[in-house]
Amino acid sequence: MQEEKKLLSIYFTAGYPDLNNTVQIIQDLEKNGVDMIEIGLPFSDPLADGPTIQASSTKALENGMTTNLLFKQLKNIRETVSIPLIIMGYFNPMMQYGVEAFCKKCQEIGIDGLIIPDLPVDVYHEEYQVIFEKYGLINVFLITPQTSDERINFIDSVSNGFIYMVSSASVTGSQSGFGNTQQNYFKRIAAMNLKNPQIVGFGISNTETFSQATTDAKGAIIGSAFIKHLTSKGVNNIGEFVKSIR
Amino acid sequence: MNYNVTEKGYYGTFGGAYIPEMLYPNVENLRQNYLKIMQEPSFKEEFDQLLKDYVGRPSPLYFAKRLSKKHNTKVYLKREDLNHTGAHKVNNTIGQILVAKKLGKKRIIAETGAGQHGVATATVCALMGIDCIVYMGEIDITRQAPNVARMKMLGAEVRPATSGSKTLKDATNEAIRDWINNPVDTHYIIGSAIGPHPYPDMVTRFQSVISEEIKWQLKEKEGRENPDYVVACIGGGSNAAGTYYHFLHEKEVGIIAVEAAGKGIHSGESAATSALGKEGIIHGCRTLLMQTNDGQITEPYSISAGLDYPGVGPLHSHLYTSGRGEFYSATDDEAMTSGLELTKLEGIIPAIESSHALAIFKHKTFNPDDVVVISLSGRGDKDLDNYIKYFNL
Numbered sequence: 088m089q090e091e092k093k094l095l096s097i098y099f100t101a102g103y104p105d106l107n108n109t110v111q112i113i114q115d116l117e118k119n120g121v122d123m124i125e126i127g128l129p130f131s132d133p134l135a136d137g138p139t140i141q142a143s144s145t146k147a148l149e150n151g152m153t154t155n156l157l158f159k160q161l162k163n164i165r166e167t168v169s170i171p172l173i174i175m176g177y178f179n180p181m182m183q184y185g186v187e188a189f190c191k192k193c194q195e196i197g198i199d200g201l202i203i204p205d206l207p208v209d210v211y212h213e214e215y216q217v218i219f220e221k222y223g224l225i226n227v228f229l230i231t232p233q234t235s236d237e238r239i240n241f242i243d244s245v246s247n248g249f250i251y252m253v254s255s256a257s258v259t260g261s262q263s264g265f266g267n268t269q270q271n272y273f274k275r276i277a278a279m280n281l282k283n284p285q286i287v288g289f290g291i292s293n294t295e296t297f298s299q300a301t302t303d304a305k306g307a308i309i310g311s312a313f314i315k316h317l318t319s320k321g322v323n324n325i326g327e328f329v330k331s332i333r
Numbered sequence: 334m335n336y337n338v339t340e341k342g343y344y345g346t347f348g349g350a351y352i353p354e355m356l357y358p359n360v361e362n363l364r365q366n367y368l369k370i371m372q373e374p375s376f377k378e379e380f381d382q383l384l385k386d387y388v389g390r391p392s393p394l395y396f397a398k399r400l401s402k403k404h405n406t407k408v409y410l411k412r413e414d415l416n417h418t419g420a421h422k423v424n425n426t427i428g429q430i431l432v433a434k435k436l437g438k439k440r441i442i443a444e445t446g447a448g449q450h451g452v453a454t455a456t457v458c459a460l461m462g463i464d465c466i467v468y469m470g471e472i473d474i475t476r477q478a479p480n481v482a483r484m485k486m487l488g489a490e491v492r493p494a495t496s497g498s499k500t501l502k503d504a505t506n507e508a509i510r511d512w513i514n515n516p517v518d519t520h521y522i523i524g525s526a527i528g529p530h531p532y533p534d535m536v537t538r539f540q541s542v543i544s545e546e547i548k549w550q551l552k553e554k555e556g557r558e559n560p561d562y563v564v565a566c567i568g569g570g571s572n573a574a575g576t577y578y579h580f581l582h583e584k585e586v587g588i589i590a591v592e593a594a595g596k597g598i599h600s601g602e603s604a605a606t607s608a609l610g611k612e613g614i615i616h617g618c619r620t621l622l623m624q625t626n627d628g629q630i631t632e633p634y635s636i637s638a639g640l641d642y643p644g645v646g647p648l649h650s651h652l653y654t655s656g657r658g659e660f661y662s663a664t665d666d667e668a669m670t671s672g673l674e675l676t677k678l679e680g681i682i683p684a685i686e687s688s689h690a691l692a693i694f695k696h697k698t699f700n701p702d703d704v705v706v707i708s709l710s711g712r713g714d715k716d717l718d719n720y721i722k723y724f725n726l
Contacts, residue, residue, distance in 0.1 A: 131629040132502065132615070134509050135353040141496055153627045178351060179614040183628030204353040205614065229354040233516050238357070256355060256516040 094306025095120070095297070095332060096286060097313050098175060100127040100143040101160070102152025108322050109160045110167075115325040117170050125202060125308060128157060128176030135204040137258040139311040143318075154184050158192050165197035173227065175202040186215055190222040200225035200248050208238075212245050220247075227251050232272045236279065243281040250283045252276060252304060254290045259311050265290065265299045277303035297332050334655055336581040336648070342530025345655060347647035350529035352617045355513040359521075360617075362436065364531045370435045371428075371538065383427050384542060387460070388417045390424075392543075394550035394706070399678040406699035409560070410681070410709045411547055413572065420684065420711030421540060421572040422453035426522055428539035430457040433520035440464045440519045444508040446473055446501030447638030448480025449711065450524030455489035465489040468507040470500035473638065480715065498632045501642055505616050525569025526646035529617030533574075533646050540575025547706055548579055555704055562587040562699070565708040566689040568604070568640035570649045572710035577652075587659065588652060589697070591689045592645075593635035594662035604633035605662040606645040607653045615644040621653065636665040636719060637685040639711070663692035669723050671695065672713065684711030685719060 097116050101109050109126070116124055129144035129152050136144070157174075164172070174193060181189045181203065193201070201224055206215070208228050219226050225248030230239050233256060242250060254269055269290075276285060284305035291300050292312035300307040309332065316328040342348045342364070350360055370376055384390040393412045401408045413421040426443075433441060441458050443465070445451030451467040458465035467484055471493040474481055484491050497503040512521045526533045526540070548558040563580055565573035567590045580586040595603035603609060610621035615630060622644035623631045635641040645653075652658030663671070672688030675681055683691065687710045699705055713720065720726065 131497065131631075132506055134506055134616075135355060135513065137510070138496065145497060148629060155627075177614075179624070179630070180628035182613055183611070183624065183626065205351045205617070207350065207352060207354070207357070210349065210351070231355050231358075231516075233358040234354060235358075253355060257514050258355075258510045 093301035094122040094286065095329070096123040096125060096306055096308040097121050098125040098127055098308055098310035099313055099317065100129055100140060100147050101157050102129055102147030102150045103143040103314070104146070104317055104322065106150040106152060107160070109157065110164065112322060112325065113164060113168055113172070116329070117168050119326040119329040121170065121329060122306065123171045123173065125173045125175040125310070126157070128154060128174055128180060130177040130180060133177060135258055137311060139314050140259050143314045154180055158196065161196045171199040172197070173200045173202055174198055178203050178206045187218050190218050190224055193224055194222040198224065200227055202227040202251060204229060208242050208245055216245065229253050230276070231256055232268070239276070239279065239281070243283055246283045248283065249305065250281065250285045251308070252285045252287045254287050254300060257289060259289055264296060270299070273300070273303045294332055334657065336651065336657060338530065338534040342534070344647045344651035346612070347620045347650040348530055348533060349619050350617055351614045351619060352529045353513065355516065356509070356529070359512065359516055360529050366436065367432060367531050367535050370432050376431060376435065380428060380431055384424065388423050388427065389415060390542065391546045391550070392416060394547060394554065396554065397679050400675060403678060404694045404699065405701050407702070407704045409551070409704065409706045411543060411576065411706055413543065413708060413710045414681070414683065414687065414712035418453050418456050419714060420449050420453070421543065421575065422450045422524060423456065424542055424575065425524065425536050425539040425571060426450070426453040426457045429520070429522045429535070430461055430463065433463070433522070434461065436520060438518060438520035440466070440515065441522055442466045442468065442508050442511050442519055443522045443524060444468050444501065444504040445524065446470070446504065446641065447715065448473070448477040448484065449639060449715070451489070451491070452480055452483045452487070454522050454524070455484040455487035458489060459487045466511065467491050468494050468504040468511070470494045470498070470504045472499040473501065473504070477638065500632065502630065502632070509616065525571045525642070526574040526648060527569040527616060527618055527620070527644060533618065533648060536571050537574040537578055537648060540571050541578035543572070543575035543708065544577065544579035547576070551704070551706070559583050559586050560704040560706045561585070562589055562703065562705045563708070564589040564591065564690050564693050564705060566591050566640060566686050566710065567645060567649055568593070568642045568686065569644070570646035572708050574646060574648055576708040581657070588657060589693060590649060590652070590658050590660045591693055592660065592662040593637055593640035593668070593689055594664045595634040595636070597664055598662055602634035604635040604641045604643070606643065607660045608662060610645065618644070618647055620644050620647045621650040637668065637689065639684070639686040640689060661693060661696045663689045663695065667692040667695050669720070672720070673724065681709070682713035683709055684713050685716045687711055
């Protein structure tokens with residue numbers, strides 16, 4: 088039997104390194120076999136991110152990235168790109184745009200879902216789930232090694248796409264390799280038989296960490312390592328990066 | 334109208350806990366335990382004892398005779414400036430370090446702007462023999478060298494925040510990141526009435542000793558517990574929250590907040606959050622904050638390092654939008670001249686933060702028989718350089 092293919096998902100910050108790289112980066116990632124993309128909407132105060140992603144957000148904002156501009160850049164993206172596209176951003180810019188208007192725009196463009204690290208599952212469930220569902224968007228929640236089984240089950244019940252498994256208690260970009268603690272955590276979650284597949288994020292930067300992270304999970308997300316690659320090699324060597332992962 | 338926090342952590346529509354999942358277990362643990370811990374007799378006893386013997390409470394409620402004459406009303410000053418470490422901040426750090434101990438935490442982190450909260454945190458960590466790391470914006474570290482030295486003497490490690498604008502907002506981001514990276518052994522002592530629930534309520538409760546004392550002190554002096562007005566400056570709003578707390582539901586007491594207008598509300602260099610802010614999310618809390626139309630948080634300005642925060646606590650947002658509080662803002666110039674006026678009339682050099690509260694007389698006229706209590710939240714020693722430069726002393 089052929090082994091199940093593991094999903095490779097890549098995060099990048101819209102507006103970085105240059106303001107108008109967004110479409111090219113998405114197209115190149117798909118061309119090189121990436122299965123899903125998280126498009127980062129930059130924020131001035133990204134609490135859950137480490138220095139690499141934060142610096143890319145700061146630069147993207149200096150370059151002039153805004154919510155409106157991102158939507159404009161993505162307007163025709165579905166003419167050339169068919170893999171799932173997720174927007175990842177903090178809640179305040181979405182609130183200011185208007186949560187419903189934001190979701191509506193995402194649906195028009197063909198965005199599949201959102202990851203909003205600072206919108207807790209409880210608040211989402213009570214106030215915003217109806218809006219997300221109205222516009223056919225999935226919302227992706229994070230779990231960590233400290234998340235209780237009870238809460239994981241609640242998150243699983245509210246989710247309708249996949250669950251973002253944070254590999255360890257950390258901000259993005261701060262790990263190098265997975266130890267026993269993480270492997271046990273991956274196994275513990277796998278054994279819970281959740282209805283949503285899990286994608287592992289935080290701390291994945293090469294073939295080794297990708298294969299470790301996806302032994303039990305459905306796939307993995309790479310963010311900081313890709314941003315670092317963009318910083319050092321520019322936007323024209325994306326294939327090289329993807330090949331270094333699998 | 335209710336002005337206390339609800340079960341879910343809201344004041345009206347403001348508050349809540351908009352935090353990444355990585356912080357949830359810590360914040361939830363605190364939420365479930367803070368009230369229980371604060372109600373334990375052993376906690377109360379130790380807290381009260383330390384406030385009395387270590388901080389020097391009760392702080393005096395001083396009738397400012399010459400200032401009263403000048404402004405033709407009855408002015409009392411609540412002397413938080415006489416506390417150990419020179420400001421109200423220590424009321425909260427004493428409380429939180431005791432909570433941290435009860436929760437079994439072994440390591441303390443804090444953010445600081447001007448360094449006052451950092452010093453107050455480093456102080457209680459020295460007192461308890463607990464490791465202390467204070468995050469401070471790289472720019473603030475150079476601006477506030479004496480407080481950096483104090484923290485180091487007290488045994489704290491001062492870590493520069495080098496991201497973003499390199500000031501208080503970024504120091505707060507870094508402290509939150511540290512907490513995410515150290516979820517088990519660490520307690521984060523937030524210094525203002527901001528952050529995710531239960532922080533605004535917990536900080537307010539620890540600072541509420543200010544209004545608790547005002548009540549009995551005023552009873553002794555004026556024969557009544559309630560003044561006509563309580564006045565405080567607001568950055569994040571911890572001294573104000575403590576000054577208002579026991580008067581929130583006393584309708585006859587006017588609640589007055591003075592924000593920092595910097596070089597003028599519409600100058601582009603201001604920290605007048607209620608006037609300039611819109612509802613949004615900052616540091617885990619839904620509240621009024623200064624931001625661009627696109628929802629990016631902007632950098633505030635005030636001559637007072639303790640007031641240049643782009644948000645305001647959720648309680649204060651509620652007091653503002655519900656109309657319970659009267660909000661004013663004082664420019665740098667108004668604050669500085671009001672600080673000098675107090676110095677000349679009463680022999681008290683106030684912190685520039687507190688000088689903003691004193692600038693209320695430039696915006697509002699009181700009746701001669703009004704009793705006006707002003708929170709003198711801190712002393713001016715730390716601001717001497719600024720006073721020297723401003724007045725060419």
